[in-house]
Ligand code: BES
């Protein structure tokens with residue numbers, strides 16, 4: 001899809017999208033039409049029954065074929081419900097729905113006339129940006145492995161607005177978000193025989209062209225450092241484990257403490273010797289979702305030259321079976337020095353994060369540290385695909401994250417941490433064990449495990465097991481990889497951590 005901005009009125013061969021309010025009164029472009037067209041359109045949209053009810057809290061729409069006196073092929077009139085109260089997310093959703101309607105009617109040339117949709121909550125320039133973001137996010141496609149490509153005409157969407165210069169300037173910011181989300185979705189969607197730990201690392205490395213400093217540690221380096229927890233998980237795989245460190249220095253003060261993001265990157269999780277059941281195992285290709293979000297986010301921050309110092313660290317391993325794989329009851333020594341009894345090789349994400357978290361703190365002394373991981377099936381039992389789990393030792397950081405998620409429609413729900421849960425991880429033969437005995441609050445104890453590797457720094461852990469992949473299309477994400485977290489964390493940075 002190709003989006004252009006112009007201040008042309010109408011164009012031949014294009015269809016148009018205009019808007020009216022709840023009482024069917026035209027707004028923006030519609031109001032500026034000549035009397036004849038205006039009357040014609042107003043007459044057609046007067047009756048409520050003429051609108052297709054979408055059962056949406058945002059809009060209904062009507063299609064006018066060959067509108068009188070206009071050079072447009074068709075005119076889509078959207079009746080917006082309470083647009084004066086639209087939030088950022090409402091504009092993204094409207095954009096997403098617009099895209100699905102355009103696709104449904106196979107429109108490949110569209111002009112949108114957004115003037116007049118003025119909300120009291122979002123500036124006009126931002127609302128057009130968010131609408132476009134939603135439109136583009138929902139049109140994501142991944143068809144690399146189809147050998148017979150459908151030949152589709154490239155879609156062209158034009159925005160006609162009197163504010164067109166200001167809108168086009170703002171669009172760079174939106175493009176940066178799109179770039180990050182696209183990269184995240186691509187990485188997650190790629191099959192695991194292609195997207196191995198070294199291949200994910202290579203993708204991170206490509207961010208160097210944007211001015212990101214990228215360092216890759218292989219197994220030899222990690223062994224030297226003593227990262228026994230991460231290495232134990234990858235030892236059954238033919239693909240080399242990697243730790244990738246991305247540094248974006250965008251703050252004027254180069255020495256300013258960074259904000260750090262850490263991601264779980266298990267390129268495929270068989271469960272290891274504690275093998276997963278075959279039913280649904282294919283889903284475990286998205287067990288590198290946390291790392292993909294971190295890589296995509298750094299891409300977004302670098303693309304928009306965010307005025308922040310940010311670090312992205314991803315632990316990349318494949319959790320496989322085989323004669324070299326670790327056994328349940330093995331004891332490993334983590335980079336922090338603490339020893340872990342691995343009672344279940346399928347609770348591997350926390351082992352990877354243990355070393356990645358410790359390394360990040362030791363090397364960078366970050367201001368805050370946020371990790372993302374498809375960590376537990378239990379978080380899906382608790383929150384489904386509606387909310388990701390949030391665990392934190394800081395009320396302030398939790399509030400900032402929750403508020404950012406609310407704005408972007410990537411919602412978080414905080415769950416508790418507590419010493420009593422922590423004690424459940426004590427082991428009789430090592431400093432801790434990687435699972436608790438018996439049934440318990442699985443997502444919480446996993447977070448408690450991570451907290452043992454957090455050293456007096458404000459920290460938050462997002463369990464994104466339920467939100468990384470969607471089986472049904474969502475307003476701004478087709479089926480598949482959602483990239484949940486990229487928009488949220490980009491918003492967190494711009495709202496709270498960017499020195500303007
Ligand atoms: N990658 C899984 C968690 C997961 C489950 C992600 C479903 C996405 C969808 C994780 O490594 C895992 O296997 N966790 C175990 C932990 C258990 C052994 C304590 C789980 O959740 O069952």
Ligand code: ZN
Pocket residue numbers: 269271345346347348349
């Ligand atoms: Zn697992």
Ligand code: ZN
Pocket residue numbers: 266269287346348349374375
């Ligand atoms: Zn896993």
